[in-house]
Amino acid sequence: MIARENVNDEDAAGPSRETRLERDALGERTVPTTAYWGIHTARALENFPLTGRPPRPELIVALAQVKLACARTNAELGHVPAPIAQAITRACEELIAGNLREEIVVDALQGGAGTSTNMNLNEVLANRAEELLGGGEGGCARIEPLGHVNLHQSTNDVYPTAVKVAAIGLLRELEQAIAELQGAFQDCEKRFCDVLKVGRTQLQDAVPISLGAECSAWAECLSRDRWRVFKCEERLRVVNLGGTAVGTGVTAPREYIFLVVERLREITGLGLSRAENLVDATQNADVFVEVSGILKAHAVNLFKISSDLRLLGSGPRAGFGEVLLPAVQAGSSLMPGKVNPVICEAVAQAAIQAMANDMAVTLSAQSGQLELNAFLPLLAENLLSSLSLLIQANRIFARRCVRGLQADRDVCAAHLERSLAVVTALVPRLGYAEAGAVAAEAQQSGRTVREVVLSRGLLDQPELDRLLSVESMTSLGHR
Structure with a gap:
């Protein structure tokens, strides 16, 4: 259980009116009085100033959904008293709906396999649930982040x-x-x-x-x-x-x-x-x-x-x-x-x-x-x-x-007309060697394939138009 103490006295060596003192197994830390998160989150903020941004919002919502499932299960099986379970459930629902999102403050990257993110949620949900039961900020007199919110769970x-x-x-x-x-x-x-x-x-x-x-x-x-x-x-x-x-x-x-x-x-x-x-x-x-x-x-x-x-x-x-x-x-x-x-x-x-x-x-x-x-x-x-x-x-x-x-369409047609590659469509009629000769002449003379074929008399205009049509050149195989 985390010991919490609200401090109201002005003391240069200790917490001010804007902070509260929390303790864990490693010692003490001051936490902003208005924060729903607590000492575990405070340590994570000190330890992991890496990306400067919290976990993905989709992950926060999913974690709240998992916490909600755990709270409902523990309530159904009688492991958590009904009033406490109801308060935790409501806090989870609020987080899922988008409230309290600014209280998830740990860095997206962290050591500990995600423990800091898990504890951030545990503390926020515990403090909000405590508030719903009439407790003060950072009180957690009745609802514990680990003893209730995280009951029967591990970060893992x-x-x-x-x-x-x-x-x-x-x-x-x-x-x-x-x-x-x-x-x-x-x-x-x-x-x-x-x-x-x-x-x-x-x-x-x-x-x-x-x-x-x-x-x-x-x-x-x-x-x-x-x-x-x-x-x-x-x-x-x-x-x-x-x-x-x-x-x-x-x-x-x-x-x-x-x-x-x-x-x-x-x-x-x-x-x-x-x-x-x-x-x-x-x-x-x-x-x-x-x-x-x-x-x-x-x-x-x-x-x-x-x-x-x-x-x-x-x-x-x-x-x-x-x-x-x-x-x-x-x-x-x-x-x-x-x-x-x-x-x-x-x-x-x-x-x-x-x-x-x-x-x-x-x-x-x-x-x-x-x-x-x-x-x-x-x-x-x-x-x-x-x-x-x-x-x-x-x-x-x-x-x-x-x-x-x-x-x-004009540019496409112009590029196609100048291209030597269209001669490939004529190979079934002219043969590879003749088609190659047409391409070579077109390249050397600067004329189009169509112009060279007609000038050589290899094909008449109607057949050439048919062979170089959209239907002929894009159909599956030739006939």
Whole structure:
């Protein structure tokens, strides 16, 4: 139990009217009188001034949901008196709703496998519950952070469970965001199905392709991403709540262990289940690596698509200029009229960051030792950050770029007319050697393939038009 003492006397050597004195096994610390957090949080603030930002908001909500499930379970089984359990429950509900969020102040990165974050919540919920029962600020006369709020729990089962709950919620949002972007490209596929353009391999002219077909390829890879993200939820549904310190359930009643996940499932609406091997689920974090790998794959696709659009939209006069990206802001403080592909650039940067986060998740997961992984705060910060970042990247990509994408049909036609690669479409009629001779003459003379073929009398105009039509050059095989 933490001893608390409100101090009202002005004393230069001790606490002032604005602070209270709290004690733990290591000694004493002053805490702001108005703070809901206490000495454990105060020590964490001293020890971990790293990022300067608290844990992800999704993680805070998920931790409050876990605490709520534990409080309801303990109340149902009679381990906590009803008035205390009701006050803790209400405090949890307030935190879930967005209140008290400013009281979660520990740094996102910390030693101790997330203990500081867990204790920050324990103290805030205990003090708020005490207040709800009529107690004063920082009183905790009846409700203890450890004895009541954290009863039958350990950071080692609470924290990883909360990370999974938070990640599942974000995965569902990401799936919808990917679906929105996929739909935007499917719309482009329909709008641009008749826009024939030069295809390119290794940045060299290749056989023609329709802009719609290019959009269909982008939509298809996003469809795979969407399915992968959907399936990721299965990997995270198995939680170790009830396993306490190392997965053996020490200090927790058996009936509590079997009930608490059911209560969490009811609170979150997620299909959670208790791990069959709680020891494994407590010490191993490979499922997070698997999920992060899927996010990395999606980030790779986002980068490639955004890079393609930047290239196709380059110019507008001295580049490819085949697509027109929406102009969303002025591009230069020096050059009037310059507009940059800023949405594509922002999406690419988000993708790079997600790939970098994946490495942090990987290194965090491999750093577990024996019965616990002490690096879960780093893992949680990077995994949840990637999810949030990719959600926003998909949304702005769809809404601020792809929906407004236009084709410059004249530029596409002009590039195609000048390209030597269109001669490939004539190979079935002319043969490889003759087609090669046409290309060589076109290159040497500066004329188009069409002009050389007609001048040589190799094909008449109607047949040449048919062979070089959108339908002929984009159909599956030739007839």
